[in-house]
Amino acid sequence: MTKQLGDILVDTELISRKTLERALERQKATAKRLGQVLEEMGVITEAELMEALVSQHSPFADINQKKQLGDILVRAKLISEKTLERALERQHTEGKKLGEVLEEMGVITELELVEALGRQFGFKTVTDFSNRTYPAETINLLPTEFVMKRLVFPLKHKDMMLAVAITDPFDGETTDMIARITGLQVVPVIATRKEILEAIARHYLNAPVNPDAGNTILVVEDSPTVATVVQAALVKEGYNVIICKDGIEALKTTLTHRPQLVITDAQMPKLDGHGLLRAIKANPITAAIPVIMLTGRASTDEEQKALDAGFFDFIPKPVQPLRVVSRVKRALELSKKIKN
Structure with missing residues (x-):
């Protein structure tokens, strides 16, 4: 079972068990997420929270146990083995995501990748979602810094499940971190980087996009x-x-x-x-x-x-x-x- 956020913070000695108990009481009264309550209490910053999550061993961390996107694309005959090798070399040099590298190489577009993964593996996909209305409770489930760094967007929260727009549905580390932060079961929904960033700009940054910044x-x-x-x-x-x-x-x-x-x-x-x-x-x-x-x-x-x-x-x-x-x-x- 996934270790809960509060236990992780206590184990890493960022907060005490007593502080966690007080925060959980306050969380219950305010209906806010635990990380947000701890920030308001001045106990931990958002950056420290993310660092603690990343430092924890994830069940997806073992590369031999993790489904690799490149291997999946080869098996689905969307790219060749040779193309994957060239893309991985370039990815290693430039530090970009594999899907991004393949797109830059002209092998596959981002939208084609989304549609292909959806068809091949039965993942749900989502488009044109940035202009929709989302409850504040859903948006507040994930911190701004987290969604910016991990490029994800919370779409829908129902019962104990959270649908999240994500570019790589096989990114187990990110989905595991979301589960730890929210305490919910994560349902990945594939979307393009462009649409996720537009949704983040509109719903997290709360600022109108300025298409022409002049000088x-x-x-x-x-x-x-x-x-x-x-x-x-x-x-x-x-x-x-x-x-x-x-x-x-x-x-x-x-x-x-x-x-x-x-x-x-x-x-x-x-x-x-x-x-x-x-x-x-x-x-x-x-x-x-x-x-x-x-x-x-x-x-x-x-x-x-x-x-x-x-x-x-x-x-x-x-x-x-x-x-x-x-x-x-x-x-x-x-x-x-x-x-x-």
Whole structure:
């Protein structure tokens, strides 16, 4: 039987058994999820909660016991063994999900993958769900940071079951974590990344999506001094600048404001620069936004690694205002030419 969230937090010594008892009493009175109650009590942060869940051994953690998506696609004759090998090599290098890599290779589209898995293995699929209305109780079952990182969305809660939109129905680690957080049996429903992200933006971020951000630049930097220098240089040139202090906040802002360009520090709390880049490129809505890396590890080797990872450009620290402006202008000009 899956270990319950409260027991996990006690076992990892993040809370005491006494604190858990008080939280469970409060949870019963407020009908909120346990993690939310503990956060309000100031006992644990959402980030600590997720770290505790990830660190726990999952029954799906053994790779030999876990159904691999690639093997399933080969057996279903949706891709060849050779294609899978090439995709896995690329996945290892780029750190992306297998479905995303296969889509980029032009082997299979995301929608085709969803439909094929549904037909082949009898999974339910869902489309056009972001505009639907969902009870607050259902949305509150999963924390914002969790749905952003794991790319899932709670669709329906009935009795002791929770239907969840997910891109990979064989991702046992994620479904196991959802079961631990909610105490419910999880029913995976396959959906595309694009639709899940649209639903998250609408129902979790509670902000209208801005399809045209004009001349907005998003700066992701946890150092106020560096962020101020970059902001001042860009504002002087007439750009509208939004500043975020961590990668998760930046991803939310990218989804809702659609900036023309993102400048992100390599080392960031919650979600680093590389993780933010992958998340932006994984979403068809934001994939075309150029991302520039900002880092104190200035060397030719580091610059090449950044470019190979998919960053549009590289700005070394200490930050020089003129260099920032010139790199931004060049990135926007090249990006415009590529789109045209």
